[in-house]
Amino acid sequence: MKTQAILLASRPSGLPTAAQFRFETLDLPTPEAGQVLLKTLYVSVDPYMRGRMNAGKSYVPPFAVGEPLAGGAVAEVVESRNEAFPAGSVVVGNLPWQHYSLADGKSLNRVPTDQAPVSYFLGLLGMPGLTAYFGLLDICQPKAGETVVVSGAAGAVGMVVGQLAKIQGARVVGTAGSDEKVAYLKQLGFDEAINYKTTPDIAQALAAAAPAGIDCYFDNVGGPITDAVYGLLNKHARIALCGQISSYNDAVVPTGPRPEGKLLTTSARLQGFIVSDYFSRWPEGIAKLTEWYGAGQLQFEETITEGFDQIPAAFLGLFSGENTGKAIVKVA
Template identity: 55%
Template sequence: MLMKNERILLVNRPKGTPEKSDFRFEATAIPELENDQVLVKTIYLSVDPYMRGRMNDTKSYVPPFELNEVISGGVVGQVIQSRSSELAEGDFVIGNLGWQKYNAVSDASVRKLDPSIAPLTTNLGVLGMTGLTAYFGLLDIGNPQEGETVVVSGAAGAVGTIVGQIAKIKGTRVVGIAGSDEKISYLKDGLGFDEAINYKTDDVYKALKNACPDGVDVYFDNVGGEISDHVLRQINKGARIAICGQIALYNLEKMDVGPRIQSQLLINSALMKGFIVSDYAAHFEEGAVQLAKWLKEGKLSYSENIVEGFENTVDAFLGLFSGENTGKQLVKVAEPENV
């Protein structure tokens, strides 16, 4: 084939915060398709904090990225060639694919999308793994009850924005923690959070005391670190804590040492549980249907930070760790083709 591909490889295990030198762009040929394969042109790709953990050569819930191999993540693309009876040229699909402009993959490794239902990007965000993470983590582990207080850290991120809105749908008081005045305004004025705290300028412990006069019943933890220490000091009897992410710790080179939290859990008969969205794979359809219903009814809104250009993918990823994004961080790689 005459078309050239371009892809991004991981070439070093990052020490601390990743740097551009840990990645390499590489031009390569596009292989001929085999039976039951399709050639997918990347339209949008997702960059997510969990990818940082996969860059370490340590045991986790998914294998680490291999050095000198293509990084992979959520991709929405368009089939431009097909040797499949299931997918035709022009079909839009989603899958866990490589950070590259073109992916030659089996038809079983992607799922066909209907772009008339919702914008394509929502399949990587509010109607995709992001929304499902918020849905199951909050409702199954957090189990918010009307009138309770829910605190969300990383509240202006892709998952946090959805968590807070679902918590409001359930009739709770919602307090978000984020890192800029712009994000604070968005949480309160745009999404209807009851209160929001800027962890960069506020005294988080005191601000939480003021924002949660009746204590904290549910904590959805996206960040870990000192912010979570402050929240856990204010939990109520029977509190539930869902551990979704620990972005404050991802770039540390040594094990973090903080307060011992067991006594707080013990004296409050509290539950703390970590989860991965794939734990709920058998129920994905249920969650997706409910999220789509709320979206259609106007009960859910979403924010996307879309970076243009495949060449800016690494910058978009690194921006996650300096809080540059509000909502879902995506890279637009190409325009869809008219097939």
């Protein structure tokens, strides 16, 4: 059996381009005992993958040049030699960017098909939703009446953060990169939303949107938005440092105003994290998110691109802010 695959052709310097990706046809052996043959249904494209395209260490080991890229995916079992994953069942796991792939059961989780669209297990009920859940509720711990700011608020993580903060009774301010996204955030229940691309003075806009100061900051973006937030922190503010998409493509460490002075005088806490830090608590998170979704308290949005050959374009689109919510590629 053969399958098409997308390989890392070369490491990018700065912004990746189509030249970093190569399509190849690979041979796929017959599943051995314990293995399953998977047909990829949906592929997740995520900002963190940019870090894995570099040679240096990031959250997770780098992708190898000449090997398939990989990431979160939903797939259907088409042939099974593993009782836990019968043919026809739907699974989520870390899978190569291929139409078909082999996997043992260790890295797979079966997902129900009756609770939400199965692609949501790459979004609201998957890593982005869990990232929002633990970053907001465990690190930021917003109290009713406090002000929460979320950067990258119209992304898959940010939109869940904002809704969870509203469930906690907080005032919620989001930043995003288009008027459409700002309108969408208001529709989700955000108290204020700022288009950082058209706002002449982000610090002034944030100060107006957070007149009582900022108690919690969930940062997906970094850079000038974050600089402005630091200047508005209340005493004992909590910052969940989740992403820095504004600098993922920088070849050298960017410079900016040193934040330590502001963090010191406000006794603020800043915690970097990755969702795998909370691995043992994922079942709790999925259960709570599923419950809120089922009760109509959480909405979710996907930007779905169609076609296996569009995976690189969907990934590259993350860095021009094209997607609202979770960027997904529908493969089959």
